[in-house]
Amino acid sequence: MSHALQRRRALESMRRPDLAFSGENPCDADPMLIRAALHHGAPAGQECPVCASERMLVLNYTFGDQLGQFSGRIKSREELEEMETQFGEFTVRVVEVCPDCRWNLLIETYVLGDGRRRRPPRRQQTVEDIY
Numbered sequence: 001m002s003h004a005l006q007r008r009r010a011l012e013s014m015r016r017p018d019l020a021f022s023g024e025n026p027c028d029a030d031p032m033l034i035r036a037a038l039h040h041g042a043p044a045g046q047e048c049p050v051c052a053s054e055r056m057l058v059l060n061y062t063f064g065d066q067l068g069q070f071s072g073r074i075k076s077r078e079e080l081e082e083m084e085t086q087f088g089e090f091t092v093r094v095v096e097v098c099p100d101c102r103w104n105l106l107i108e109t110y111v112l113g114d115g116r117r118r119r120p121p122r123r124q125q126t127v128e129d130i131y
């Protein structure tokens, strides 16, 4: 599955309204998503493909059986690195969000984990516990 292709199609269909746009309007980010991006998002490192805003953000959503109640949470890149050694397998969905024009799109999906099957969460020691 190529998210890059989906992204290009979404952008193309916005520039060419004559093309039937299949799917949702990519500039209709839910207010909740905008708020989440402003609080938890990391700078996208590139400008918005629609309005050229430099405030574009990316969010990492994590999903997986082994995450138990924490499935669906937003995680920072640092947290993902920690989680990679704490869980056997989980999926990360990367969404880019522009707080200015409300462009939003799933740009990447990947699987992380050390491959060892675990029971859903119990308390794990983190860097914060050590220092």
Ligand SMILES: [Zn+2]
Pocket: 048, 049, 050, 051, 052, 053, 098, 099, 100, 101, 102, 103
């Ligand atoms: Zn934008």
